[in-house]
Amino acid sequence: MSNTKKSRFKLLHQYYKYTGFYSFILQGLKKAIIPTVLLVAVLFYVNEKVINLNDAMVYATKNFSDFFLFSIFLISESILGLIPPDIFIAWTKNTESPLLYLSILAVLSYTGGVIAYFLGRTLAAIPSVNRYMYGKMTKHIINMQKWGGFLIIVGALLPLPFAMACLAAGMINFSRKHFFLFALFRVFRFVIYGYVIYSALS
Template identity: 70%
Template sequence: MQKSKKSRAQLLHQYYKYTGFYAFIWANTKKALLPLGIIIGILLYINYKVMSINDMLLYVTQNYSDFSIFSLFFVSESILGLLPPDIFIAWTKGTESPLLYLSLLAVLSFLGGVISYYKGRTLLLVPKINDYLEGKMTKHIRNMQKWGGFLIAVGALLPLPFAIACLAAGMIKFPQRQFYIFASLRVFRFVIYGYAIYSALS
Protein backbone atom coordinates (compact mmCIF):
# COMPACT_ATOMS: atom_id res chain seq x y z
CA MET A 1 0.00 0.00 0.00
CA GLN A 2 1.46 3.34 -1.07
CA LYS A 3 2.02 5.85 1.69
CA SER A 4 0.39 9.25 1.26
CA LYS A 5 2.76 12.12 0.69
CA LYS A 6 3.25 14.48 3.58
CA SER A 7 2.19 18.09 3.16
CA ARG A 8 4.74 20.90 3.14
CA ALA A 9 3.64 21.91 6.64
CA GLN A 10 4.16 18.37 7.93
CA LEU A 11 7.59 18.17 6.33
CA LEU A 12 8.59 21.52 7.85
CA HIS A 13 7.33 20.44 11.26
CA GLN A 14 9.33 17.22 10.97
CA TYR A 15 12.44 19.13 9.88
CA TYR A 16 12.24 21.66 12.74
CA LYS A 17 11.61 18.87 15.22
CA TYR A 18 14.59 16.80 14.08
CA THR A 19 16.95 19.78 13.92
CA GLY A 20 16.04 20.88 17.44
CA PHE A 21 14.23 24.12 16.56
CA TYR A 22 11.40 23.63 19.05
CA ALA A 23 13.80 22.63 21.81
CA PHE A 24 15.86 25.73 21.03
CA ILE A 25 12.82 28.00 21.30
CA TRP A 26 11.67 26.43 24.56
CA ALA A 27 15.10 26.55 26.17
CA ASN A 28 15.70 30.17 25.23
CA THR A 29 12.17 31.23 26.14
CA LYS A 30 12.64 29.80 29.63
CA LYS A 31 15.92 31.69 29.94
CA ALA A 32 14.30 34.92 28.75
CA LEU A 33 11.18 34.70 30.91
CA LEU A 34 13.20 34.82 34.13
CA PRO A 35 14.83 38.21 33.40
CA LEU A 36 11.47 39.56 32.21
CA GLY A 37 9.78 38.37 35.40
CA ILE A 38 12.58 39.90 37.47
CA ILE A 39 12.24 43.26 35.70
CA ILE A 40 8.46 43.34 36.20
CA GLY A 41 8.91 42.21 39.81
CA ILE A 42 11.43 44.99 40.47
CA LEU A 43 9.13 47.55 38.89
CA LEU A 44 6.21 46.39 41.03
CA TYR A 45 8.33 46.38 44.20
CA ILE A 46 9.58 49.90 43.52
CA ASN A 47 6.07 51.03 42.67
CA TYR A 48 4.54 49.82 45.96
CA LYS A 49 7.48 49.91 48.40
CA VAL A 50 9.83 52.69 47.30
CA MET A 51 8.17 55.30 45.13
CA SER A 52 5.49 55.47 42.49
CA ILE A 53 6.73 54.30 39.10
CA ASN A 54 4.63 57.05 37.57
CA ASP A 55 6.52 59.64 39.66
CA MET A 56 9.84 58.09 38.66
CA LEU A 57 8.92 58.06 34.97
CA LEU A 58 7.69 61.62 35.30
CA TYR A 59 11.10 62.57 36.71
CA VAL A 60 12.85 60.93 33.75
CA THR A 61 10.61 62.66 31.22
CA GLN A 62 11.17 66.03 32.92
CA ASN A 63 14.96 65.74 33.20
CA TYR A 64 15.91 63.94 30.00
CA SER A 65 14.86 64.85 26.50
CA ASP A 66 12.81 62.42 24.46
CA PHE A 67 15.45 62.59 21.76
CA SER A 68 18.22 61.44 24.12
CA ILE A 69 16.15 58.51 25.39
CA PHE A 70 15.15 57.43 21.88
CA SER A 71 18.77 57.79 20.75
CA LEU A 72 20.01 55.61 23.59
CA PHE A 73 17.40 52.97 22.75
CA PHE A 74 18.25 53.05 19.04
CA VAL A 75 21.97 52.65 19.70
CA SER A 76 21.25 49.73 22.04
CA GLU A 77 19.01 48.00 19.50
CA SER A 78 21.64 48.48 16.80
CA ILE A 79 24.47 47.03 18.92
CA LEU A 80 23.32 43.56 19.95
CA GLY A 81 20.45 44.78 22.15
CA LEU A 82 22.53 45.82 25.14
CA LEU A 83 19.60 47.29 27.15
CA PRO A 84 16.27 45.52 27.82
CA PRO A 85 13.49 47.11 25.69
CA ASP A 86 11.07 46.57 28.60
CA ILE A 87 12.64 49.48 30.52
CA PHE A 88 11.93 51.82 27.64
CA ILE A 89 8.42 50.41 27.21
CA ALA A 90 7.76 51.26 30.87
CA TRP A 91 9.11 54.77 30.21
CA THR A 92 6.57 55.38 27.43
CA LYS A 93 3.72 54.92 29.90
CA GLY A 94 4.69 58.15 31.68
CA THR A 95 4.82 60.22 28.49
CA GLU A 96 2.08 62.42 27.09
CA SER A 97 1.45 60.07 24.16
CA PRO A 98 2.22 56.51 25.35
CA LEU A 99 0.94 54.73 22.23
CA LEU A 100 2.79 57.07 19.88
CA TYR A 101 6.02 56.67 21.84
CA LEU A 102 5.56 52.91 22.02
CA SER A 103 5.09 52.86 18.24
CA LEU A 104 8.28 54.88 17.81
CA LEU A 105 10.17 52.38 19.97
CA ALA A 106 8.87 49.53 17.81
CA VAL A 107 9.98 51.28 14.61
CA LEU A 108 13.42 52.12 16.07
CA SER A 109 13.86 48.52 17.23
CA PHE A 110 13.00 47.28 13.74
CA LEU A 111 15.47 49.75 12.20
CA GLY A 112 18.11 48.64 14.71
CA GLY A 113 17.62 45.09 13.45
CA VAL A 114 17.96 46.29 9.86
CA ILE A 115 21.25 48.00 10.72
CA SER A 116 22.48 44.79 12.36
CA TYR A 117 21.51 42.85 9.22
CA TYR A 118 23.46 45.14 6.89
CA LYS A 119 26.29 45.27 9.37
CA GLY A 120 26.52 41.49 9.06
CA ARG A 121 26.62 41.72 5.26
CA THR A 122 29.18 44.55 5.22
CA LEU A 123 31.59 43.38 7.91
CA LEU A 124 32.16 40.14 6.03
CA LEU A 125 34.10 42.18 3.45
CA VAL A 126 36.83 42.78 6.05
CA PRO A 127 38.74 39.47 6.42
CA LYS A 128 39.88 39.95 10.04
CA ILE A 129 36.42 41.01 11.22
CA ASN A 130 34.87 38.18 9.21
CA ASP A 131 37.10 35.61 10.92
CA TYR A 132 36.45 37.12 14.36
CA LEU A 133 32.65 37.18 13.96
CA GLU A 134 32.50 33.70 12.50
CA GLY A 135 34.45 32.43 15.51
CA LYS A 136 32.28 34.26 18.03
CA MET A 137 28.96 33.58 16.32
CA THR A 138 29.45 30.07 15.00
CA LYS A 139 26.40 28.76 16.86
CA HIS A 140 24.14 31.62 15.71
CA ILE A 141 25.31 31.32 12.10
CA ARG A 142 24.72 27.56 12.13
CA ASN A 143 21.23 28.04 13.55
CA MET A 144 20.43 30.72 10.98
CA GLN A 145 21.55 28.41 8.18
CA LYS A 146 19.26 25.67 9.52
CA TRP A 147 16.16 27.70 10.38
CA GLY A 148 16.45 30.96 8.46
CA GLY A 149 13.42 33.22 8.64
CA PHE A 150 11.80 31.38 11.52
CA LEU A 151 14.78 32.21 13.72
CA ILE A 152 14.41 35.88 12.78
CA ALA A 153 10.71 35.70 13.64
CA VAL A 154 11.46 34.11 17.01
CA GLY A 155 14.03 36.82 17.76
CA ALA A 156 11.51 39.47 16.75
CA LEU A 157 8.61 38.18 18.85
CA LEU A 158 10.19 36.60 21.90
CA PRO A 159 12.55 38.11 24.49
CA LEU A 160 15.57 36.75 22.62
CA PRO A 161 18.54 38.65 21.10
CA PHE A 162 16.88 40.13 18.01
CA ALA A 163 19.96 42.08 16.92
CA ILE A 164 22.12 38.96 17.01
CA ALA A 165 19.61 37.05 14.85
CA CYS A 166 19.64 39.94 12.36
CA LEU A 167 23.44 40.08 12.37
CA ALA A 168 23.64 36.35 11.69
CA ALA A 169 21.07 36.73 8.88
CA GLY A 170 23.27 39.34 7.26
CA MET A 171 26.36 37.19 7.63
CA ILE A 172 24.80 34.33 5.67
CA LYS A 173 23.30 36.83 3.19
CA PHE A 174 19.73 35.86 3.98
CA PRO A 175 17.45 37.25 1.20
CA GLN A 176 16.66 40.90 1.94
CA ARG A 177 12.96 40.79 1.05
CA GLN A 178 12.30 37.81 3.30
CA PHE A 179 14.35 39.39 6.06
CA TYR A 180 12.16 42.51 6.04
CA ILE A 181 9.01 40.40 6.22
CA PHE A 182 10.16 38.34 9.22
CA ALA A 183 11.82 41.28 10.98
CA SER A 184 8.65 43.37 10.73
CA LEU A 185 7.09 41.01 13.29
CA ARG A 186 9.16 42.96 15.82
CA VAL A 187 6.30 45.48 16.03
CA PHE A 188 3.98 42.86 17.55
CA ARG A 189 6.42 42.24 20.40
CA PHE A 190 6.05 45.84 21.51
CA VAL A 191 2.28 45.63 21.29
CA ILE A 192 2.19 42.50 23.48
CA TYR A 193 4.79 43.65 26.00
CA GLY A 194 3.38 47.16 26.04
CA TYR A 195 0.00 45.78 27.05
CA ALA A 196 1.56 43.54 29.75
CA ILE A 197 3.75 46.28 31.25
CA TYR A 198 1.07 48.97 31.07
CA SER A 199 -1.33 46.62 32.83
CA ALA A 200 1.22 45.80 35.56
CA LEU A 201 1.93 49.47 36.20
CA SER A 202 -1.66 50.71 36.10
Protein backbone atom coordinates in the same frame (compact mmCIF):
# COMPACT_ATOMS: atom_id res chain seq x y z
CA MET B 1 -3.82 20.87 -3.41
CA SER B 2 -4.80 20.55 0.26
CA ASN B 3 -2.81 17.34 0.62
CA THR B 4 0.21 19.04 -0.95
CA LYS B 5 0.01 21.84 1.60
CA LYS B 6 -0.33 19.34 4.43
CA SER B 7 2.63 17.33 3.23
CA ARG B 8 4.75 20.49 2.99
CA PHE B 9 3.73 21.50 6.47
CA LYS B 10 4.50 18.02 7.75
CA LEU B 11 7.92 18.07 6.11
CA LEU B 12 8.67 21.48 7.61
CA HIS B 13 7.51 20.29 11.02
CA GLN B 14 9.76 17.22 10.78
CA TYR B 15 12.70 19.35 9.64
CA TYR B 16 12.37 21.81 12.52
CA LYS B 17 11.88 18.95 14.94
CA TYR B 18 14.92 17.00 13.78
CA THR B 19 17.17 20.07 13.59
CA GLY B 20 16.27 21.08 17.14
CA PHE B 21 14.31 24.25 16.37
CA TYR B 22 11.59 23.57 18.93
CA SER B 23 14.04 22.64 21.66
CA PHE B 24 16.04 25.79 20.81
CA ILE B 25 12.93 27.93 21.37
CA LEU B 26 12.14 26.10 24.60
CA GLN B 27 15.66 26.53 25.94
CA GLY B 28 15.69 30.17 24.89
CA LEU B 29 12.42 30.80 26.69
CA LYS B 30 13.71 29.06 29.82
CA LYS B 31 16.79 31.27 29.79
CA ALA B 32 14.69 34.36 29.20
CA ILE B 33 12.08 33.59 31.85
CA ILE B 34 14.46 33.95 34.81
CA PRO B 35 15.79 37.42 33.82
CA THR B 36 12.24 38.52 32.97
CA VAL B 37 10.86 37.34 36.31
CA LEU B 38 13.77 39.00 38.13
CA LEU B 39 13.18 42.24 36.23
CA VAL B 40 9.47 42.21 37.09
CA ALA B 41 10.28 41.40 40.73
CA VAL B 42 12.81 44.24 40.94
CA LEU B 43 10.38 46.68 39.33
CA PHE B 44 7.64 45.58 41.73
CA TYR B 45 9.96 45.96 44.75
CA VAL B 46 11.18 49.37 43.62
CA ASN B 47 7.60 50.47 42.97
CA GLU B 48 6.44 49.35 46.43
CA LYS B 49 9.47 50.10 48.62
CA VAL B 50 11.66 52.70 46.93
CA ILE B 51 9.89 54.98 44.48
CA ASN B 52 6.65 54.93 42.58
CA LEU B 53 7.53 53.89 39.04
CA ASN B 54 5.00 56.25 37.53
CA ASP B 55 6.75 59.11 39.36
CA ALA B 56 10.11 57.83 38.13
CA MET B 57 8.87 57.75 34.55
CA VAL B 58 7.49 61.26 34.91
CA TYR B 59 10.90 62.34 36.22
CA ALA B 60 12.64 60.76 33.22
CA THR B 61 10.19 62.44 30.88
CA LYS B 62 10.82 65.85 32.42
CA ASN B 63 14.61 65.60 32.81
CA PHE B 64 15.69 63.81 29.62
CA SER B 65 14.82 64.88 26.11
CA ASP B 66 12.81 62.56 23.91
CA PHE B 67 15.62 62.63 21.36
CA PHE B 68 18.16 61.47 23.97
CA LEU B 69 16.01 58.55 25.17
CA PHE B 70 15.07 57.49 21.64
CA SER B 71 18.75 57.64 20.64
CA ILE B 72 19.79 55.43 23.57
CA PHE B 73 17.05 52.98 22.65
CA LEU B 74 18.09 52.83 18.98
CA ILE B 75 21.73 52.25 19.91
CA SER B 76 20.71 49.47 22.31
CA GLU B 77 18.47 47.78 19.72
CA SER B 78 21.26 47.97 17.12
CA ILE B 79 23.97 46.52 19.38
CA LEU B 80 22.75 43.22 20.81
CA GLY B 81 19.80 44.69 22.77
CA LEU B 82 21.85 45.89 25.72
CA ILE B 83 18.87 47.46 27.54
CA PRO B 84 15.52 45.62 27.90
CA PRO B 85 12.98 47.41 25.67
CA ASP B 86 10.36 46.91 28.42
CA ILE B 87 11.95 49.78 30.38
CA PHE B 88 11.41 52.14 27.46
CA ILE B 89 7.87 50.84 26.93
CA ALA B 90 7.12 51.71 30.56
CA TRP B 91 8.55 55.19 29.97
CA THR B 92 6.17 55.86 27.07
CA LYS B 93 3.13 55.40 29.31
CA ASN B 94 3.82 58.71 31.03
CA THR B 95 4.47 60.72 27.90
CA GLU B 96 1.98 63.12 26.36
CA SER B 97 1.13 60.65 23.57
CA PRO B 98 1.80 57.10 24.82
CA LEU B 99 0.60 55.27 21.70
CA LEU B 100 2.59 57.59 19.42
CA TYR B 101 5.73 57.12 21.49
CA LEU B 102 5.18 53.36 21.64
CA SER B 103 4.84 53.34 17.84
CA ILE B 104 8.10 55.27 17.54
CA LEU B 105 9.81 52.68 19.76
CA ALA B 106 8.50 49.88 17.54
CA VAL B 107 9.82 51.61 14.42
CA LEU B 108 13.18 52.31 16.07
CA SER B 109 13.46 48.69 17.22
CA TYR B 110 12.78 47.51 13.68
CA THR B 111 15.33 50.04 12.42
CA GLY B 112 17.85 48.76 14.96
CA GLY B 113 17.37 45.24 13.59
CA VAL B 114 17.94 46.53 10.06
CA ILE B 115 21.13 48.29 11.21
CA ALA B 116 22.34 45.06 12.83
CA TYR B 117 21.55 43.18 9.61
CA PHE B 118 23.61 45.54 7.44
CA LEU B 119 26.34 45.59 10.07
CA GLY B 120 26.51 41.81 9.71
CA ARG B 121 26.78 42.10 5.93
CA THR B 122 29.55 44.68 6.31
CA LEU B 123 31.51 42.61 8.82
CA ALA B 124 31.20 39.51 6.65
CA ALA B 125 32.89 41.41 3.81
CA ILE B 126 36.04 42.00 5.91
CA PRO B 127 37.96 38.67 5.99
CA SER B 128 39.76 39.16 9.31
CA VAL B 129 36.68 40.49 11.09
CA ASN B 130 34.53 37.83 9.44
CA ARG B 131 36.72 35.03 10.83
CA TYR B 132 36.67 36.58 14.28
CA MET B 133 32.89 37.07 14.30
CA TYR B 134 32.27 33.56 12.99
CA GLY B 135 34.33 32.27 15.88
CA LYS B 136 32.32 34.29 18.40
CA MET B 137 28.91 33.67 16.83
CA THR B 138 29.26 30.17 15.41
CA LYS B 139 26.13 28.87 17.15
CA HIS B 140 23.96 31.80 16.05
CA ILE B 141 25.20 31.64 12.46
CA ILE B 142 24.63 27.88 12.22
CA ASN B 143 21.13 28.33 13.61
CA MET B 144 20.41 31.09 11.10
CA GLN B 145 21.62 28.88 8.25
CA LYS B 146 19.30 26.09 9.42
CA TRP B 147 16.17 28.06 10.28
CA GLY B 148 16.47 31.41 8.51
CA GLY B 149 13.28 33.45 8.59
CA PHE B 150 11.69 31.51 11.45
CA LEU B 151 14.62 32.39 13.71
CA ILE B 152 14.17 36.08 12.83
CA ILE B 153 10.45 35.86 13.66
CA VAL B 154 11.16 34.13 16.97
CA GLY B 155 13.78 36.75 17.85
CA ALA B 156 11.35 39.51 16.93
CA LEU B 157 8.42 38.23 19.01
CA LEU B 158 9.95 36.47 22.00
CA PRO B 159 12.37 37.71 24.69
CA LEU B 160 15.33 36.39 22.72
CA PRO B 161 18.26 38.40 21.24
CA PHE B 162 16.62 40.03 18.19
CA ALA B 163 19.70 42.08 17.26
CA MET B 164 21.85 38.94 17.39
CA ALA B 165 19.53 37.15 14.97
CA CYS B 166 19.62 40.16 12.64
CA LEU B 167 23.41 40.34 12.79
CA ALA B 168 23.69 36.63 11.99
CA ALA B 169 21.22 37.04 9.10
CA GLY B 170 23.41 39.75 7.63
CA MET B 171 26.57 37.69 8.04
CA ILE B 172 25.16 34.79 6.01
CA ASN B 173 23.78 37.22 3.42
CA PHE B 174 20.17 36.23 4.13
CA SER B 175 17.71 37.53 1.53
CA ARG B 176 17.25 41.26 2.11
CA LYS B 177 13.63 41.27 0.96
CA HIS B 178 12.69 38.36 3.21
CA PHE B 179 14.59 39.85 6.14
CA PHE B 180 12.68 43.14 5.90
CA LEU B 181 9.43 41.18 5.85
CA PHE B 182 10.17 38.78 8.72
CA ALA B 183 11.62 41.53 10.91
CA LEU B 184 8.26 43.36 10.79
CA PHE B 185 7.03 40.89 13.41
CA ARG B 186 9.02 43.01 15.85
CA VAL B 187 6.19 45.55 15.77
CA PHE B 188 3.75 43.00 17.19
CA ARG B 189 5.99 42.51 20.22
CA PHE B 190 5.57 46.15 21.16
CA VAL B 191 1.82 45.95 20.73
CA ILE B 192 1.61 42.94 23.08
CA TYR B 193 4.16 44.13 25.64
CA GLY B 194 2.76 47.65 25.51
CA TYR B 195 -0.68 46.37 26.48
CA VAL B 196 0.72 44.23 29.32
CA ILE B 197 3.00 46.92 30.76
CA TYR B 198 0.43 49.69 30.43
CA SER B 199 -2.08 47.50 32.26
CA ALA B 200 0.43 46.71 35.01
CA LEU B 201 1.26 50.38 35.55
CA SER B 202 -2.37 51.53 35.58
